[in-house]
Amino acid sequence: MSNRVKKGDIVFVRTGKSKGKIGKVLKIMRKDGRVVVEGVNLVKKATKANPNENKPGGIIEEPAPLNLSNVMPYCNACHTGVRVKSERSSGKSIRKCAKCSAVLEYK
């Protein structure tokens, strides 16, 4: 597997209508092979007003799930989505860019 995407990662969308976009992984549905990325693949959704929560009704935009295979971890050094290699360092697994070997950390 070259596509080890985790929640909180910054990913690059490599195909589809959101191609080239970058965003943070909000949710992963491994079973369905889907991923929700912040600000990517936005769909308009109608919401009802909720006076209890003081929310007005209207149209909101929400990210819709993408195929997990359409995203790759984003490398800050390469400025694109990259394959990842894992290495062990003092008992911990760290992820590195397979291209430039930069450590991929998303905090």
Ligand SMILES: [Zn+2]
């Ligand atoms: Zn890189």
